[in-house]
Each structure stands twice: as structure tokens, then as C-alpha cells.
Amino acid sequence: MGFTGTKNYIASKELQLAVNAAITLEKPLLIKGEPGTGKTMLAEELASALDTDLLQWHIKSTTKAQQGLYEYDAVSRLRDSQLGDDRVHDISNYIVKGKLWQAFTAGKRPVLLIDEIDKADIEFPNDLLLELDKMEFFVYETQERVVAKQRPIVIITSNNEKELPDAFLRRCFFHYIQFPEAEEMRQIVDVHFPNIKKDLLDKALSSFFQIRDVNGIKKKPSTSELIDWLKLLVADDIPADVLQDNDAKNALPPLYGALLKNEQDIHLFEKLMFMARR
Incomplete structure (x- = not known):
């Protein structure tokens, strides 16, 4: 077998x-x-x-x-x-x-x-x-x-x-x-969080892949870092709508320290999100 x-x-x-x-x-x-x-x-x-x-x-x-x-x-x-x-x-x-x-x-x-x-x-x-x-x-x-x-x-x-x-x-x-596509990532997440709310997962994955797609980012967040981030979101009962705040001052997702691991990437992401929302 x-x-x-x-x-x-x-x-x-x-x-x-x-x-x-x-x-x-x-x-x-x-x-x-x-x-x-x-x-x-x-x-x-x-x-x-x-x-x-x-x-x-x-x-x-x-x-x-x-x-x-x-x-x-x-x-x-x-x-x-x-x-x-x-x-x-x-x-x-x-x-x-x-x-x-x-x-x-x-x-x-x-x-x-x-x-x-x-x-x-x-x-x-x-x-x-x-x-x-x-x-x-x-x-x-x-x-x-x-x-x-x-x-x-x-x-x-x-x-x-x-x-x-x-x-x-x-x-x-x-x-x-190969890095998992969105659908395969859902299957991986389901292993760790079988009862996670669908809207929270949808928006979390959207934010996660958005960060990974930023041109020039030095350290792309990995699968294990996504799992850590979701664990924090679930533990703190973060509502899904917080993950897509249109306020430019809150461009970074909550608890972003689980995903972004150096100050250059944080500044780059903030700058790009601010420019996109303008």
C-alpha cells in the first residue's frame, strides 16, 4: 500500500x-x-x-x-x-x-x-x-x-x-x-481547524495570499505561519470583517507579526496598501 x-x-x-x-x-x-x-x-x-x-x-x-x-x-x-x-x-x-x-x-x-x-x-x-x-x-x-x-x-x-x-x-x-494553491490550503487548514468559520477563513486566506503576492517582499509567509496566524485569530475571536478594513491607517491585518517577520516587509506592505486605497 x-x-x-x-x-x-x-x-x-x-x-x-x-x-x-x-x-x-x-x-x-x-x-x-x-x-x-x-x-x-x-x-x-x-x-x-x-x-x-x-x-x-x-x-x-x-x-x-x-x-x-x-x-x-x-x-x-x-x-x-x-x-x-x-x-x-x-x-x-x-x-x-x-x-x-x-x-x-x-x-x-x-x-x-x-x-x-x-x-x-x-x-x-x-x-x-x-x-x-x-x-x-x-x-x-x-x-x-x-x-x-x-x-x-x-x-x-x-x-x-x-x-x-x-x-x-x-x-x-x-x-x-510547490506552495499550495488556495483550495489545497483550505484542506490543510481544515486538518488543524475543522470548525473554523467559513467567512473568517475566506478573508484570512485572501489577506494571506495578498501578502505573499506583494512584489519585493523579502520573507513570504509560509503555510506554518498561516496556521499560527489562524490559531491566534480563532483564540482571540477576531471577526472576519476586521480582516478587510478599508481604513488606510489599518492596512496591516490584525496580529500581523505571525505573518510578517521583518520591518522592511511591514513598511513595504503598508506603503503599497496605502497607495492602492488612495
Whole structure:
């Protein structure tokens, strides 16, 4: 049975096809898209749909590929040797298994999330080529070879902060999550707010897409920010007519801080709305 989304995650037909194709090909699924479009949540919901474990490896600028395999804790071994601990005679006591090792040796085929791979050094993806392709690696300290019991389902996300190497891309199935259209956005909102008033949702979506369509805006509000904004509107019981106030002095929607995240965008939006109403 293929992945079709979950009750908490609305997946487009294209995304469903991409997930199922990657699983069939046993290749990592590389997901790109605007921040806040549900790339990380996809891995969480896929694991839930398959009733399996999710292993999350969140990448930082300082992350090295070796950390995903294992790390040798030489400091702890030195300390234990000074204290006369018998554990020092077995070096395996000081091998810390990384997320790939855990995924390779899992009893049930897990979902492995490598989140925001583009944050790491440019060589990071290349350093994982062999391990992701052959699904094995060698532990030099213990002279053992770790081979995957079964290929984990690998989801890799990127915010396009830097280009990824061609050799790495060749080993992945790629999908770009397009920003949802209004109708798909309604389905997403319905998951979070099934009882929201229709007139409030209509005007909120109108305001939301109006902000996204402003030319020159630096940080377009995302799906997750829309959900946050609607949560505030519902919690404060904001009436729908407040969202379309024709008074130029109130060009910004209420609680706009959930949508606009820098002063340049706020000033730009105010200026354009003032000019349009004149």
C-alpha cells in the first residue's frame, strides 16, 4: 500500500508519487521547497503511516558526515583508564552509534530523516555517497563492517541555501514541494481547524495570499505561519470583517507579526496598501 498522506498531513498527488517512487527505487528522497511547507513533517507522517520508527538527523553548519556513522569517544576512554576502569580494554564501549548506524541495524525498516542537508559544508553530501549507495561502512577502531539489514527509507530535506553536488543528486529521487494553491490550503487548514468559520477563513486566506503576492517582499509567509496566524485569530475571536478594513491607517491585518517577520516587509506592505486605497 502506497503513501497517500495522513489525517494530519495533506500530500499532493505529485508528492505521493514521489514518496512511493523513492520507496520502490530504494533511493533517498530529496525534498526541496520553501521553509514551512512541511518537508520535515513529511518524514514524521510517513513513519506514522508505515507504523515504523523515525530517526532524525538534524544537520547544522558544524555537522560532519562521520557523526552520522559513529564517533569514537577517546576522552572518556582516557578518563576511565586513569581511574582504572576495566571498560577501557574493550574499545567498543567508546563507540557512539550515529543515526545511519542505528538505521542500518534497526529490526524494522525505519524512516531516516536527514534534515536541512544544505546547512552543512559543501563536502558533506559527497562524504555520504558510499554509505547511502552501498548501505554499509567500516568501523576502523573495531575492525568491523556495518551492513544494513534492510535499506531504510531516507528522506533528505533542503532549503536550497547551497547547491548540492551532481554525484549526490544522481543517487536521489527529487521532488520540489510547490506552495499550495488556495483550495489545497483550505484542506490543510481544515486538518488543524475543522470548525473554523467559513467567512473568517475566506478573508484570512485572501489577506494571506495578498501578502505573499506583494512584489519585493523579502520573507513570504509560509503555510506554518498561516496556521499560527489562524490559531491566534480563532483564540482571540477576531471577526472576519476586521480582516478587510478599508481604513488606510489599518492596512496591516490584525496580529500581523505571525505573518510578517521583518520591518522592511511591514513598511513595504503598508506603503503599497496605502497607495492602492488612495
